Amino acid sequence: MSMRVLIAVTHLLGAGHLTRAAALARAFAKAGHAITLVSGGSRIQLIALDGVSFVQLPPVKTVGTDFRALLDESGAPIDEKRLTERRDLLLKTFHATRPDILITELFPFGRRVLANEFGALVDEARRQSPPPLVLCSIRDILVAPTKPERVAEIHARLIRDYDAVLVHGDPRLAPLEASWPVDDEIRPLLRYTGYVDENDAPVPDDARNGIVVSGGSSAASLPLYRASIEAARLIPDRSWRILIGPGVAETDVQSLRAGAPPHASVERARPDFRALLSKAKLSVSQAGYNTVVDILRAGVRPVLVPFEAGHETEQRLRAERLKAIGLAEIIPEDILSPGRLAEAVRGGLARVSSEAPDLSLDGARQSVAIVEGIDLAAPARQRTFDWSQLSQAINRAKDRGCPIGFWWRDDDAVAHTPALERLLGLARRYDAGMALAAIPQALNPSLVQRLETEGNVFALVHGASHANYAPKGEKKAEFGDHRPVEAMADEAGQALQTAKAALGDKLLPVFVPPWNRISTGLVPFLPRKGYQALSTFKDRDTPHPTKNLLQINTHIDPIDWHGSRSLVEPERTVARLAEAVDRRVEGTADRNEPIGVLTHHLIHDDAIWSFCERLMAYFAASGIHFLRIDELFRNPDRITVGT
Structure with a gap:
């Protein structure tokens, strides 16, 4: 559209x-x-x-x-x-x-x-x-x-x-x-969005040579130009190309040109600047946004003299970030001199080039994609959500001494995707525990590799292949009442072994049936196949539906599955959260079962993402953190209090 x-x-x-x-x-x-x-x-x-x-x-x-x-x-x-x-x-x-x-x-x-x-x-x-x-x-x-x-x-x-x-x-x-x-x-x-850059990365010249000096578009770079001309005299064995921005007066340009040594050219900034950088051995510049993007694209080693007049801190901080990853030399503006600049240039020329970091430089196109992904009519565009109903329920639970915990399960994980990265970033930002229900027969090695560094995230077994065996007209189910129990038990056991072989210690022996539907006849077989827990969707009837099997369910899903497949009205989800708390306070639900929030990262639109982030922010402001999943399923009686 x-x-x-x-x-x-x-x-x-x-x-x-x-x-x-x-x-x-x-x-x-x-x-x-x-x-x-x-x-x-x-x-x-x-x-x-x-x-x-x-x-x-x-x-x-x-x-x-x-x-x-x-x-x-x-x-x-x-x-x-x-x-x-x-x-x-x-x-x-x-x-x-x-x-x-x-x-x-x-x-x-x-x-x-x-x-x-x-x-x-x-x-x-x-x-x-x-x-x-x-x-x-x-x-x-x-x-x-x-x-x-x-x-x-x-x-x-x-x-x-x-x-x-x-x-x-x-x-x-x-x-x-x-x-x-x-x-x-x-x-x-x-x-x-990533850094905004419209140009493809240039192909560096195998025989890089020379030094390119550039400044921003204003006259604020004049001290850098003057120091570079004098530094060039101290390093006569390299060619210097000094490019002057449009904000510098022509009289200043002529003065700089007249004072330059023969091996240093002085000219106005050129449209082929990126190509010049790709062939240069070293770049000398300030640390403005666009300049740094040019440097990253060209893969040239920089000496940075960040602009700091008037207590400006932006360029210094950006330069320090590049230095921290071994990519740049820095000369503070207040100590800039031809001698110091020449010393930094010699150091940069002598140092082995560092590989450019793997940073996102497609910010223009990504900005468009982000905006296109926002539903203009989504309820989540309302600037504020009314959390009062949930806050009142949580306060009632505290007053009654009722322990309330929250946990987070996300279904259908198969690979490391941008949506998964966004999900993991959200969990990491709020120090939240998260369970990824992963489909064993669809597991991609990228998911396994990505989870290795996420201490608060663990995988659960999400069925076998997420196939639907229900007859047409009935609700979907992979492990429902449509196949022999023994055959399903064997399949569930094999799914656990497949997931365990791929995920190792990042997998918990918890069975999550696709579509949250499971034959009651299958449940007693799960412990025999190696499972220690079961998770579906609703208030559990008992902590242990069968011997040696714990059950901890989810209860809140913000997706409108039977309508827009976008976000359910936020007020309804907040009300459902409050009702889940009140059921535990009133004793109509097991007060020791933490309340589970269920998401599906692969189909989230911007409205759903926005609500999830706002829910996390609300919980954080209330001193609530989603429980660690490994501790939840291994020690359920000890940590069901999540506040």
């Missing part, structure tokens, strides 16, 4: 924010969506915007890092008239495009000086019926306010007005927590 998408961005110093937003716009256009890009920064010639409608607001800019002082194109302070013109044109564009998706670049994490126009845009979006999906687009590393109340204001707006935050980075290099105080309220909104 084609969507109408509006991206609003204002770059104030360099052009990185606009460059990234333009890359997203091109990716949306390439995917067949109607995309409008609104820029409020200085007029910059962008590369082809085929299929993208571009709107330029009356430009504003800053000089240096004083982002509170906005200037017009001539360098004069802007007035209220210009701010009003910008806001009016922004809202006019919004109404003309009628977007299904609104993306604000950096705001509300930044651009506080322009909060009135960004806020007016978001408020207008929320007044529409139905409202568009509102997303925030941010780079991998941010600069957090020093005042806690500012952070609280930003988080409050995110929770109230935003549906998701597209984090254009890879948490394996720089999780957002490294630069921003992420809490359990905004964490469910985060969607990591």
Whole structure:
């Protein structure tokens, strides 16, 4: 389905924010969506915007890092008239495009000086019926306010007005927590896209040679250019190519060119920059977002001089992350000198090249895929869920001394997939125990390998092949009343051996019948075949349905299986959780059976993922953690209290 998408961005110093937003716009256009890009920064010639409608607001800019002082194109302070013109044109564009998706670049994490126009845009979006999906687009590393109340204001707006935050980075290099105080309220909104890069990786030249020096698009790189020219004099046996950004005045370029030694060329930045990097022995640069993406793609060893003027911390943190994985040399900006730069360059040239880390660099296309996967009409788009019914039930249980525990089972695991990785990341983020019901006859080695490093995750035996043997018209079942009990018992026993051979200690001898249906005649055979526990779906009748067999079931499933196959209305799921707690308090259910949440990661859409994350965040804020699965099934009487 084609969507109408509006991206609003204002770059104030360099052009990185606009460059990234333009890359997203091109990716949306390439995917067949109607995309409008609104820029409020200085007029910059962008590369082809085929299929993208571009709107330029009356430009504003800053000089240096004083982002509170906005200037017009001539360098004069802007007035209220210009701010009003910008806001009016922004809202006019919004109404003309009628977007299904609104993306604000950096705001509300930044651009506080322009909060009135960004806020007016978001408020207008929320007044529409139905409202568009509102997303925030941010780079991998941010600069957090020093005042806690500012952070609280930003988080409050995110929770109230935003549906998701597209984090254009890879948490394996720089999780957002490294630069921003992420809490359990905004964490469910985060969607990591990978680094935004539209170009395929270049093929490095076998005979790499020379040094490429580059800076951002602003004049902030002048000290680096000057130091590089002098450092080149100290290393005359290498060619130097110094590329100057468009924000540097032509008089400065001429001065740099006149002072350069013969083996150092000085020229304006070129469109074939990536190709030049792929042939270079070493890169000298700052540590801006786009520069680092270029370095990672080209596989060139970098010497980084991160921009740190005005207490900026973004580039220093990114540079330190690259140094930590053995990829970069760093020279702090405040001690930059030709001698230190020459020393770092010699060290970089002498060091054996490190293999580039396996980081996601497909952020533009992944951003589109994430947005396309969000159900515009999903109930999960409501900004807040009412947890009060569940909170009241949990409080009643505490007042009555009733132990309440929660555990998590996810069915149909077969291989390591992106959906499984998202599931494992969610469990890891909240330190949650998780049981993966794995299908023995469909097990892929990738699943086995992936679970080896997950201490809180264990596999259970999910039937044999997940085949349906029920006659047409009856409810599906693999181990129902449709086959001889002895044959099913042998099959279940073989399934346990198959899973055990593949998963080893990561497998618990727990039988999970597909579709949660099992013949009562089969149950007594399970201990004889090596099983120690059974798990289906409903309140158990007794802890031990047969001798030497424990039963711990699941009780809550957020998927609307008989309707949309998306998310059941969140209010219904919250009510069912509360009812499950109350049944234990009232004694109509076994109070020692923890409440099981059942998910199916392979079919989750964004609405279901969002609810799962919000449920985890709610539990974490309430001091509740999903129980460790290995301890739950091995020592059930000892840890059924989960709060």
